[in-house]
Amino acid sequence: MKEIFRRRPKYLSVPNRTNDASQKVPDNMWISCPRCHELLYAKEYEDNFKVCSKCKHHFSLSPHERLALLLDDGSFEEHDEGLCSADPLRFVAGDYHYSAKLEEHRRKAGTREALVCGSGRIDGQDVAIAVHNFTFLGGSMGVAVGEKIARTIDRAADGGVPLIIVSASGGARQHEGVYALMQMAKTVAALNRFKSRHLPYLSILTDPTTGGVPASYALLGDVNIAEPGAFIGFAGPRVIEQATKQRLPADVNTAEFMLAHGMIDLVVPRAELRGTVSTLLRLTTARTYRPPAGEGYAALRQATAVGRGNGHHA
Numbered sequence: 001m002k003e004i005f006r007r008r009p010k011y012l013s014v015p016n017r018t019n020d021a022s023q024k025v026p027d028n029m030w031i032s033c034p035r036c037h038e039l040l041y042a043k044e045y046e047d048n049f050k051v052c053s054k055c056k057h058h059f060s061l062s063p064h065e066r067l068a069l070l071l072d073d074g075s076f077e078e079h080d081e082g083l084c085s086a087d088p089l090r091f092v093a094g095d096y097h098y099s100a101k102l103e104e105h106r107r108k109a110g111t112r113e114a115l116v117c118g119s120g121r122i123d124g125q126d127v128a129i130a131v132h133n134f135t136f137l138g139g140s141m142g143v144a145v146g147e148k149i150a151r152t153i154d155r156a157a158d159g160g161v162p163l164i165i166v167s168a169s170g171g172a173r174q175h176e177g178v179y180a181l182m183q184m185a186k187t188v189a190a191l192n193r194f195k196s197r198h199l200p201y202l203s204i205l206t207d208p209t210t211g212g213v214p215a216s217y218a219l220l221g222d223v224n225i226a227e228p229g230a231f232i233g234f235a236g237p238r239v240i241e242q243a244t245k246q247r248l249p250a251d252v253n254t255a256e257f258m259l260a261h262g263m264i265d266l267v268v269p270r271a272e273l274r275g276t277v278s279t280l281l282r283l284t285t286a287r288t289y290r291p292p293a294g295e296g297y298a299a300l301r302q303a304t305a306v307g308r309g310n311g312h313h314a
Contacts, residue, residue, distance in 0.1 A: 033057055049270045058207065058227045058270055063116040063131040066166055070274050071120035071129070078118040080151055085113065085144040091175040098175045109136035114169070115145045117152040119161075123278045125285065128156035131166040134208075138170035141213055145173075146183025149217060153190040156199065162281055163194060163201040167218040171211015184216035191220055200284035202277060205255070205264065207231050223280055224264040226255035227273070232264070 031040045036055035045052075049069065050059040061069065067076050084102070091098035106112050114137055117130035130152045132139035141149075149165065156163040172180040194201065203221030205214070208231035215234050218224075226232060233253040241248055251257045258264045268276045 051270055056228060056269070058229060060134055060168065060207065062135070063111060063133045063166075066131045067116070067120070067129070069270070070164070070166075070277060071122060071127075072124070075121040076118055076129075077120065078116060079155065080117060080148050081112065083113065083144050083148055085142045085173075085176070087175075088143065088179050089175070089177050091177075105136050109133050111136060113144050113148065114139045114141070114173075115148050117148045119155070119159075122274070122281060125278070125281045126159070126161045127164050127281070128152050128159065128161055129164045129166070132168040132206075132213075134168040134170075137173060137175075139168045139213075140170050140173035140180075141183050142173035142176040142180050143183065146180070146186050149183075149187045150190040153187070153194045156201075157194045157197050160197065160199065162199055162285060164204065164277070165201075165217060165221075166204040166206060167209040167213050168206045169209055169211065169213040169218075171213055171215075181212065184212050187217040188220065191217055200281065202280060204273070204277075205230055205232050210234065210236070219263065222284065223266065225266045225268055225273070225276065226258065226264050228255060228267055228269055230255040232258050 029042050031042055031045045032038075033040060033052040033055060035057040036052065038052065038054040040052060040054075045059075050061060050065075051057070052059070084106075087099035087102070089098075111133050114133050115130055116133060117128075119126065119128050121127065130149055132145075152165075153163060172183065174180070191201065200223075201221050203218055203224045205218055205224065205226040207227065207229065209218055209226075210231065210233055214232060231253050232255055237248045237252050240252075249257065255264065255267045259267050266276065
């Protein structure tokens with residue numbers, strides 16, 4: 001009986017298992033969202049195309065992830081892989097030597113330049129495609145990037161195929177000075193030649209797309225598409241406010257603001273991007289478009305027949 005009322009400790013001691021490897025949580029199991037700070041289960045995050053399931057923040061993608069998202073499996077063939085920047089200005093800033101740092105940037109980014117370009121297919125439709133790599137010096141446009149863009153445009157024109165450019169860039173590369181700025185004119189001139197062939201150009205703007213890239217080829221698409229929340233603009237709001245002495249709306253550089261003010265045509269979530277691009281390619285490459293048979297189409301046929309019966313001709 002005494003055993004029942006004997007005072008027992010409030011808490012039970014648990015054996016220390018900190019050294020048991022089976023109890024440890026892998027470092028890569030959870031991802032922290034930089035916008036809402038929620039912890040995302042890594043597998044769910046990957047299955048959701050690296051989009052936060054809580055706040056819908058779109059994480060950045062590598063160029064190879066982007067190509068895998070858009071293109072048919074195994075259809076991508078890279079072009080101009082060996083084309084990369086030199087150091088035309090012998091740029092040095094303190095201890096920073098541009099030529100020496102280029103190799104380091106290549107190792108970190110996994111590509112030889114800030115752009116990967118080539119050819120592939122989307123639902124069987126041949127396309128020429130170029131994708132920025134923001135990890136490589138912020139996806140900046142130097143001589144090599146401008147040349148690769150121009151070559152991709154020319155290949156699309158020569159091959160008679162649609163052109164797709166996916167932008168993620170901080171603008172012209174300051175390390176190459178005026179040579180980088182000249183790429184704006186080069187890429188626009190190439191686009192003018194391309195458009196004379198009456199082929200579609202779809203421009204996809206991702207976070208961020210700023211500086212000389214939207215000031216040249218990124219906003220010249222036949223259809224300009226952006227991912228939700230993407231930062232888009234020539235300059236940031238602080239710089240604009242300093243220049244204009246005016247207070248800007250909080251969302252001034254977002255994809256949604258650009259859509260509301262007619263600067264872009266569509267804001268498309270990443271999960272719907274491939275389907276949207278495929279549909280646009282079908283519509284813009286078809287020689288003729290005929291609406292499917294239905295009530296509207298039947299009414300049109302009937303009205304045409306009645307008009308002809310009364311002696312009216314279209």
